Amino acid sequence: MSKTQPARGMRDFLPADVRRREYVIGVIREVYERYGFEPLETPAVENIETLLGKYGEEGNQLIFKILKRGEHEQTGEADLALRYDLTVPLARVIANNRGTLPKFFKRYQIQPVWRADRPARGRFREFYQCDIDVVGTHSMLVEALLCAAAGEALAELGFQQFTIRLNHRQILAGILNAAGILGDKHASALVALDKLDKLGRNGVYKELTDRGIAEEASNKLLTFFENLSSLESEVRISVDGSIESEREELNKLVLSRLAEFIEEDDEIGNSGIAELRLILKYAKASGAGARIKIDPSLARGLSYYTGAIMEISVPDLSGSLGGGGRYDNLIGMFLKEGIPACGFSLGLERIIVVMTEREMFPRELVEAPAEVMILGWFDSQYEDENRILDSLALANRLRRKKMRVDVYPEPADMDKQFNYARKQGYPIIIQINQEDYREGKCVVKDMRTKTRQEITRAEVESVVLKMFGKESDT
């Protein structure tokens, strides 16, 4: 027998899975559209040179490469590859459609990407990315818009207590400068600093000094962060108001600490502070103020960010539900020019895992193949055409009312039919036995409330619609 599992690290989505995924994608899409984003789709397959060299040495290794066809197949040469992310394709589309796309191009893209990573719990080789990006302006309106849109999408999915952590690459540089860490050590220091949550002060101190950063500088840096983290409890005591005013107060305090710590003549660091101040104001006006928390320890791994960076965290969940930032040097890669851009990516697979674990899906989603099952065959032997034609016509009438309807498809005893329908979880089962048929009646069973009604055939539509809380318009 052949192997019938999906390929390693890939997944089949059975109906209940697809319904969950479609629900989440539908909500995200609807919110993104409301914020003025437009859909873009690119092919799964790209020319290999479009992708190679764009994701570093490790990325190159993880790209699925496609053999040349025909006689070239023997050479083992690859000329195509599977999409690795949605950002490089966006850059290619921008370059290829200059002049036709709007100057400010706001696109969302929700499509799978493929990475030959070692599969692990929650890590797949085919997974969806949900990206929004705004291309074409340096305006901080964009950062605020991304925070508002991504936050709103999560809120509509039912997430409540999440935080959008916000920082700025130039603030990070300013902090490291102020601590006395030289520019050539910044990247290395950020890798260590990124582990502050996980390793604590002593662990990061060791890692910093191991990386050749002076003890004095390491201490100054870590003391700054230690003082920052004590701010939170101070604010909680002093402000007794809404979460929004508490968070606003905290953000104000953190920004003023940053302004004190970063040197006055550090133009870059101070412009980072000014940008975050502006983003906070814009986000507040956009309704996202209460969700944002300035977090100067947020580093984010990707080296291509050039300005603000953000990440969404949920209490009791390590890792993030999404993240993004400004990257002004990447989108122009195919045009060899700088094009300002800022993007945010929601982690669809992770969102679905968390929503499943926390039972956040609407109850009506995990449902039967259809809303109504009609059982109209007489017995297991005899195919009575007229009777089944009657069932089909009834199904047709209900479908005209936009109901989702099934008909038991072959002759079987009524008990067998009923047991099948019950097992599949149809909420409404309509039974037409021999006597019902003769008398022009049927029995409608609402399996959710365990009630039954014997009604005439003319009443079926209105009775069934009512069971789903819908009005009949006839």
Added chain:
Amino acid sequence: MSKTQPARGMRDFLPADVRRREYVIGVIREVYERYGFEPLETPAVENIETLLGKYGEEGNQLIFKILKRGEHEQTGEADLALRYDLTVPLARVIANNRGTLPKFFKRYQIQPVWRADRPARGRFREFYQCDIDVVGTHSMLVEALLCAAAGEALAELGFQQFTIRLNHRQILAGILNAAGILGDKHASALVALDKLDKLGRNGVYKELTDRGIAEEASNKLLTFFENLSSLESEVRISVDGSIESEREELNKLVLSRLAEFIEEDDEIGNSGIAELRLILKYAKASGAGARIKIDPSLARGLSYYTGAIMEISVPDLSGSLGGGGRYDNLIGMFLKEGIPACGFSLGLERIIVVMTEREMFPRELVEAPAEVMILGWFDSQYEDENRILDSLALANRLRRKKMRVDVYPEPADMDKQFNYARKQGYPIIIQINQEDYREGKCVVKDMRTKTRQEITRAEVESVVLKMFGKESDT
């Protein structure tokens, strides 16, 4: 400069394209759900042995094969491949989920497939298939259901005059037998017969005799089809009623001609006739009767069909919008057992081409990035925070009403902003100039009706909602 086109035979879908595709997919999905089909999704990538040998020698050549990763990359060996159709993955899923899937599994699957075909007009290397299949029963209810569901999907998309051509493999065999063509020549004769539309009687006669079929048998066969085609004009004269009754009459006549022509002791041929009779009755009760036309010349290329076959044609369009049939020996391929199945596939790419050419998309689909654009910057020099905060708050209010709203993102002269918004086609443009801002007003322009209203800020939601024909619920 790098190449920025998509890979050969692949397409980028810009926002207007995606909206068209999503519209079509949405309608098809909604109809399929109403007929009790459930969604299935499988990975783009399959183990190579799952696909190889399933599509014949030509198919094998057209499969995109993926190189092994890591050190194996040098060997040129492929271990994975891109999905070539949706039927083999369905068979794999059925085998892999035996016991958890319903006995009667009705699934739809709308996903891309990849074939390394030579690209041509309308032929792509990445294209979507839209399949419905019912697995697990021999009942003719299924054939009728597929005709009803696929027909309804096309009708909801706006197709009106299409025909579902219906035939049966066993009737074809019966006809060929009755003409005196031996079983070993059937496949070859069907290839020739399939060209009757294109080549006419003389062309097909030549092809039949070239293929070694006796002149007498060829003549008998072609005369039968000639007589059949004259039936249509006879019916049109004799029946003056609805299209439905005309078609019903024609189908009845064609079936009786078949019953006369096919030999009485030809059990296989006659069981084909009985099955079509049943399908017609079931389809009529399901509301699809008027769309079906028995067409004994329909052959369909795929050799795996075992019973009824169908194809949807549209007047003035060569080729079909979709087709399908019963194939009882394929779905069990991974289980080495027969599992009855019947399926239908709509040609999404072709549907979209025809709908675009015939302007069948709803007008509101081909639209701007959002419904409303707010222009709130003062001039190109000065970033007045308070003013733009005011615009953002207004955008937020409208988004709470489910409106799709954009805000011009950076400082610019009002004229420049307005020209941009007009060019992008936003139906509603809200302008807040300096005086408006001071007086708490704004100007709302409906670009579709070329009207403008000067209103207070409090009125904005109700005025804009009204412009879209929606009620304000506040």
